[in-house]
Amino acid sequence: MDKIKIGVLTCSDRAAANIYEDISGQEIIKFFEEVLQNPWEPIYVVIPDEKLEIVSALTSMAEVHQCALIVTTGGTGPATRDVTPEATEEVCDKLLPGFGELMRQVSLQYVPTAILSRQTAGIYKQSLIVNLPGKPSAIRQCLEAVFPAIPYCLDLIGGPYMDCDENKMKVFRPK
Template sequence: MGTAESARIKIGILTSSDRASKGIYEDRSGPAIKEVLNEYLKSDWEPVYKVIPDDRETIESTLKEMSDDEQCCMIVTTGGTGPAPRDVMPEATEAVCEKMLPGFGEQMRSVSLQYVPTAILSRQTAGTRGKTLIVNLPGKPKAIRECLEAVFPAIPYCIDLIGGPFLEHNPEAIHVFRPKEK
């Protein structure tokens, strides 16, 4: 494996939407995630982007593929976090993760409640599968930015802790926390 190839960091961006997956409307949420991550990350990274239907089996197999086969250090999902019958992203995420990190969802809901009272209906969560962090975001681009801003400060250190690559952030765009080395 060459140096350039080994330095390539992969981050999954997964949109769960019946209508967007059928081309009924354009996915705006996945590109919104990419835009924010481009602002926050200085590391060279490659998006692994997919739009799939709101089907639990499809979501689970796609999360496994992005983690195990594509070796994404992080998968950021959008859509499927509400209370509607087809909203199954949190269940699919929990099914494929070894450890859940409920603080991510708590923080995102806390921030979102400052803007919209229906944020209490959102069921975002996060967890780890091997060396992959999976973070569920809401489906609206504005909420994606607000939620990523709220949780991103913990993401690079979380990926350090699970054995993923070192994510270098852009300090002009976001402040992240890493403990000082002794």
């Protein structure tokens, strides 16, 4: 069985400059290590908050590395340098606004500033791209909320069959 490739893209000026460790990207990898039963391989990249670099990384992960799923972290707030959603929207063929809606709804249970978050998701060729926030605890909360729909979404776009440990993450596929 081929390994499923999952892109993990951290968009952070400070992490890219090694000013601090990229805990957010590591949290995403840890989540997939816990829930996936398939063999998988992370394609892990840390880049600055630059729209052209984000677009380039997303297209490379999809086209060159053949990532079925690409998960970004960072750059989803209202600050001037936060451009991850714009880069994602530029790349995607179809947007899936329900992902961002659900992530904001879940995050609002923890912080009132979740309404400032601009996470989104979409399809580029045969890759699902999901923008997550940059805070590690918010990453876990958001992934736990949206992940149950991800394996079925991959099925629908012709991606690999993603199998999960049902004791850790129940996914939804219609019967």
